[in-house]
Amino acid sequence: MLPTEKQYVQWLENTDGNDTFHNARWLSESNHLPPARIVLVDDKTTADEAYRLACEGTSLLWRGDFHNAKQLLQALARRIERTNERSEQRKIKKAANKSAAESNTANANKIPNLFHQQRQIQAQRSRILSRLLLELDANYVSQLRRAPDVSAACTAAFGQLDKTIDESCVLSFRDLQGALGAAQWREKGVPIESLGLSIFPHYGVFAPTRHEYVPLLLDAPLPKIHEVAYDIGTGTGLLAVILAQRGVPQVIATDLNPRALACASENFTRLQLANVQLQQADLYPTDAPLANLIVCNPPWLPAKPSSPLEYAVYDANSAMLRGFLQDAKTHLAKRGEVWLILSDLAEHLQLRTRDELLDWFVDSGLKVKYRLDTTPKHGRSQDDTDPLYAARSAEITSLWCLEPA
Numbered sequence: 001m002l003p004t005e006k007q008y009v010q011w012l013e014n015t016d017g018n019d020t021f022h023n024a025r026w027l028s029e030s031n032h033l034p035p036a037r038i039v040l041v042d043d044k045t046t047a048d049e050a051y052r053l054a055c056e057g058t059s060l061l062w063r064g065d066f067h068n069a070k071q072l073l074q075a076l077a078r079r080i081e082r083t084n085e086r087s088e089q090r091k092i093k094k095a096a097n098k099s100a101a102e103s104n105t106a107n108a109n110k111i112p113n114l115f116h117q118q119r120q121i122q123a124q125r126s127r128i129l130s131r132l133l134l135e136l137d138a139n140y141v142s143q144l145r146r147a148p149d150v151s152a153a154c155t156a157a158f159g160q161l162d163k164t165i166d167e168s169c170v171l172s173f174r175d176l177q178g179a180l181g182a183a184q185w186r187e188k189g190v191p192i193e194s195l196g197l198s199i200f201p202h203y204g205v206f207a208p209t210r211h212e213y214v215p216l217l218l219d220a221p222l223p224k225i226h227e228v229a230y231d232i233g234t235g236t237g238l239l240a241v242i243l244a245q246r247g248v249p250q251v252i253a254t255d256l257n258p259r260a261l262a263c264a265s266e267n268f269t270r271l272q273l274a275n276v277q278l279q280q281a282d283l284y285p286t287d288a289p290l291a292n293l294i295v296c297n298p299p300w301l302p303a304k305p306s307s308p309l310e311y312a313v314y315d316a317n318s319a320m321l322r323g324f325l326q327d328a329k330t331h332l333a334k335r336g337e338v339w340l341i342l343s344d345l346a347e348h349l350q351l352r353t354r355d356e357l358l359d360w361f362v363d364s365g366l367k368v369k370y371r372l373d374t375t376p377k378h379g380r381s382q383d384d385t386d387p388l389y390a391a392r393s394a395e396i397t398s399l400w401c402l403e404p405a
């Protein structure tokens with residue numbers, strides 16, 4: 001989400017021989033601060049020059065052809081990759097393969113380092129690429145040559161600008177591309193083959209493009225009494241949809257993220273699911289009947305999210321997972337069950353141990369009734385050039401069926 005407090009960016013621009021002071025609303029989904037230094041760049045700017053400036057921390061406000069900016073972004077990405085390959089990447093991959101091959105204690109602490117190094121590399125890449133900026137007017141219209149109509153995608157992603165004060169904005173091309181990509185997902189939907197339907201994600205909502213866990217939710221036997229179920233952290237609403245389709249008469253879905261609630265609501269309406277209620281809540285719904293079944297697919301890596309978009313993936317100190325487990329029992333009806341969907345990637349990355357997870361179950365007064373497992377099918381798990389390949393290819397996603405001890 002954009003910060004509630006508006007931020008602005010200023011720069012000087014020479015128009016008709018005069019230096020004019022410009023001011024625009026600053027939009028950054030990654031919560032980057034407004035740039036302190038901006039230079040104007042266009043089709044004459046070389047990729048090497050742009051790369052040098054961006055690496056030095058200068059932001060580049062694009063004034064050339066819209067499509068050439070996309071080319072420049074790709075050229076910057078290639079330069080970043082080349083630089084990374086030359087320096088860290090080779091060393092990191094070597095360490096990963098060595099650690100995977102020799103699981104001795106001397107190598108054990110390299111894996112979490114590897115994960116953190118990877119995140120740093122990605123963060124640095126994102127900072128550099130996000131320095132290529134464009135300006136849009138109060139209707140999200142770009143004055144750049146050959147600019148497409150981005151107005152609907154930006155409005156859906158970032159909300160309305162204040163037209164009464166003719167509020168123009170400056171944002172990164174990367175954020176714009178994110179908004180355009182999300183608009184396409186939202187229009188076309190993500191097909192969930194095992195369900196025979198599509199789910200339509202919104203910008204800033206966890207898109208279930210990897211949905212190998214869906215068959216687990218279809219295979220797990222429903223508790224004998226299944227009048228009421230909760231879906232905690234519903235995102236697009238996918239798990240609630242599965243429960244409703246399996247015949248649970250009342251499903252209550254929660255999420256903290258308002259975008260997720262709007263998205264889930266739209267999906268429920270499309271699928272004509274009248275028996276799913278939504279609540280904005282930190283974990284559990286309030287004023288709700290006890291649940292016979294509580295499902296949750298929490299963010300799966302215990303690490304600090306670096307931007308609001310990462311809240312669906314990273315869970316600092318496993319706070320959501322632990323909070324979810326800790327309170328589950330008090331929300332369960334007699335003979336109720338908890339279905340926790342959890343990948344063990346965090347274990348392979350040595351960010352959490354299996355024993356820690358099992359201890360949290362015990363501390364929450366829960367015991368394991370059964371577990372269903374699945375292996376990843378997505379591209380990254382097969383890509384042996386990925387520095388985290390050793391961990392990704394060993395990942396197992398489980399449905400842990402828990403019940404009161």
Ligand SMILES: C[S@@+](CC[C@H](N)C(=O)[O-])C[C@H]1O[C@@H](n2cnc3c(N)ncnc32)[C@H](O)[C@@H]1O
Binds near residue numbers: 207232238239282296
């Ligand atoms: C990995 S996504 C899963 C989304 C969806 N259930 C699915 O399986 O596709 C995790 C979701 O949990 C939500 N979330 C994170 N912390 C939360 C909290 N404390 N309370 C409610 N929802 C939370 C995120 O906004 C996100 O939508």
